[in-house]
Amino acid sequence: MTYEDHAYQGGLVPPPGCPAHRAGGGPAGGELLRLFGPEAEADPAGFYEKLRAEHGEVAPVLLHGDLPAWLVLGYSANLTAMRTPSRFSRDSRRWTEFQQGRVAPDSPVLPVIAWQPTCSFVDGEEHRRLRTAVTDGLNRFDRRGMRRFVTRFSDQLIAGFGDHGRVDLVSQFAEHLPMLVMTQLLGMPEEYGPRLVEAARDLVKGTETAVASNEYVVESLRRTVERKRSEPGQDLITWLIEHPSGLNEEEVLEHLRSVLLAANETTINLISETLKMVLTDSRFRAHLSGGQMTLPDALDQVLWDSPPFMLVPGRWATGDTELGGRAIKAGDMLLLGVAAGNADPAVRPDLDTPLFGNRSHLAFGSGPHECPGQEIGRAIAESGIDILLTRLPDLQLSVEEHELVWRGNWMSRHLTELPARFTPRSELHPQQRAASAVAGAGVAGGTGTGTGALVSTPSAAPGAPGAPGAPTAPGAQGATVPGPRSAVRPPLPPAPPVVPPQRRGWWSTLLARLRG
Ligand code: HEM
Numbered sequence: 001m002t003y004e005d006h007a008y009q010g011g012l013v014p015p016p017g018c019p020a021h022r023a024g025g026g027p028a029g030g031e032l033l034r035l036f037g038p039e040a041e042a043d044p045a046g047f048y049e050k051l052r053a054e055h056g057e058v059a060p061v062l063l064h065g066d067l068p069a070w071l072v073l074g075y076s077a078n079l080t081a082m083r084t085p086s087r088f089s090r091d092s093r094r095w096t097e098f099q100q101g102r103v104a105p106d107s108p109v110l111p112v113i114a115w116q117p118t119c120s121f122v123d124g125e126e127h128r129r130l131r132t133a134v135t136d137g138l139n140r141f142d143r144r145g146m147r148r149f150v151t152r153f154s155d156q157l158i159a160g161f162g163d164h165g166r167v168d169l170v171s172q173f174a175e176h177l178p179m180l181v182m183t184q185l186l187g188m189p190e191e192y193g194p195r196l197v198e199a200a201r202d203l204v205k206g207t208e209t210a211v212a213s214n215e216y217v218v219e220s221l222r223r224t225v226e227r228k229r230s231e232p233g234q235d236l237i238t239w240l241i242e243h244p245s246g247l248n249e250e251e252v253l254e255h256l257r258s259v260l261l262a263a264n265e266t267t268i269n270l271i272s273e274t275l276k277m278v279l280t281d282s283r284f285r286a287h288l289s290g291g292q293m294t295l296p297d298a299l300d301q302v303l304w305d306s307p308p309f310m311l312v313p314g315r316w317a318t319g320d321t322e323l324g325g326r327a328i329k330a331g332d333m334l335l336l337g338v339a340a341g342n343a344d345p346a347v348r349p350d351l352d353t354p355l356f357g358n359r360s361h362l363a364f365g366s367g368p369h370e371c372p373g374q375e376i377g378r379a380i381a382e383s384g385i386d387i388l389l390t391r392l393p394d395l396q397l398s399v400e401e402h403e404l405v406w407r408g409n410w411m412s413r414h415l416t417e418l419p420a421r422f423t424p425r426s427e428l429h430p431q432q433r434a435a436s437a438v439a440g441a442g443v444a445g446g447t448g449t450g451t452g453a454l455v456s457t458p459s460a461a462p463g464a465p466g467a468p469g470a471p472t473a474p475g476a477q478g479a480t481v482p483g484p485r486s487a488v489r490p491p492l493p494p495a496p497p498v499v500p501p502q503r504r505g506w507w508s509t510l511l512a513r514l515r516g
Helices: 002-011 038-042 043-056 077-083 124-138 143-161 170-174 177-186 193-205 210-231 236-242 251-281 280-291 295-305 338-342 375-390 430-438 504-515
Strands: 058-063 069-072 166-168 309-319 322-323 324-326 333-337 407-408 413-415 419-421
Touching: 002 043, 038 236, 043 058, 043 280, 043 322, 058 166, 058 309, 069 166, 069 309, 069 338, 077 322, 077 333, 077 338, 077 407, 124 236, 143 170, 143 375, 166 170, 170 177, 170 333, 170 407, 177 193, 177 236, 193 210, 193 251, 210 251, 210 322, 251 375, 295 338, 295 375, 309 338, 322 333, 333 338
Parallel strands: 069 333
Antiparallel strands: 058 069, 166 419, 309 333, 322 324, 407 413
16 A cells, blocks of 8 residues: 555545645645644634745645645636636535545535535526525615614614723624624514524534524524515515515525525624724724725725635536636535635735725625625624714723734634723613613513614514414423513524534435435
8 A cells, every 4th residue: 555545545635636636736745735723724814825825826725524625816716716607616516525425424514515505506597596586685675774773783782881881892792783683684573683693603603502503593584484474574584485586495494594694704704803903903093083094995905804704615617627727627626715815916916005995805706606795794894883983982992902812714714802992881871771781691582672664573473383372392492582572572492402402413404415
């Protein structure tokens, strides 16, 4: 047995025929770089530059389980991959590694790469059918209506810490706002918001209870979808159900789940990073107060320098082809290096030059799959930060910048905390403070004010799933919301249990889709 046979069987290097082997050698010493683990995750920007210096526009890398893939580093090569679906498909079932059974059933790449019946995983006519249903719905929200929602929830959150003089802007603001707004756009009962915030946080952190949290999200959506069938409203769930594209039940649910989670995760990152920049970067502080750089400009600078998705997995080659001088084989996987492309010296020779509203970054993708929710993500981030800075004008970082910590994975990285201080404000409306205290504690039960013009106040039909008296899942915990309005509100789905149920159910669903 040669060294290579031995190493392959022991999982050290990829099998013959993989992109890595065809790449003409790995970095110095012949060792291919892994896209996961301490080196890549501690300093992704440095890692990408190392790869760019070694390989140019497209680099061979290893994913978890040492699965081979191409990381697209060049700005122009990324655009080509994004805009040429005839060569680079979104259908993950084409991946050679799947077809040859080399992806372990518990691989951490599966939740994002395993094929799902959504617009993100299809091309051509089927993509148009599914995507139109989503975009037609999203386009019905206007910016002023969005701002009303964002103002209401931002004020609630600020009221929860306004008289303390201290706040962690990540855990007390950024991690709540997008989900609270998104549940309203979807037409979900307001009571679901705080628990969904907790479930989404748990999912992203990948803790033991992640599977249960995923089930909680799906169950909340399922119940709301069932109710919207008999009680339509002015909301995304109703518009998806009624759309002429004729989405089936699974397609409706899968789109809602992926929209809710993708919108939440990315917008949290955008808010956190922009707040960090506003509070730490003297250029922005000066520009913002001097009126030279607007908040939208600051958001774009962040979308260039710290895009919420550092990379997007992925695209799969439809046939043998070429990209950035590399021979790509049919079925190879490409990872779109959004952060690396944004920092490509070919388009940005000096990364310190401010971009003043230049929106040609890759943060929202490009081509047929370009993010259809970008205006909503921007509106939540921009209005939320604007309201925060208006209410707390002397907000400043309460630690040294070098003390800030990020946690990361192969796709994105997140600020863990953004501690800030400000002059306490006691004049906030007591009703707002009470509402926020409930939301901040992650306990179900909102004010039920429902003042947003875009969403009807939900109420469940007697006997309808999710209505009072409807059956709850076995083991449901703390399902109903006490309070004056609980009589007309649906009970919450069971809260995520502390100990996750069998993993098998979720994984086997994923695997079934893969095989299908
Ligand atoms: C700052 C916030 C956001 C960022 C940075 C972002 C980023 C992205 C990126 C890079 C893609 C393209 C993936 C690809 O090319 O394969 C994408 C797709 C998508 N995004 Fe966003 N997103 C954001 C917010 C949102 C929001 C708020 C929504 C919904 C309200 C949303 C819904 C979607 C959907 C449905 C797709 C799939 C489109 C398709 O495949 O045709 N996103 N997003």
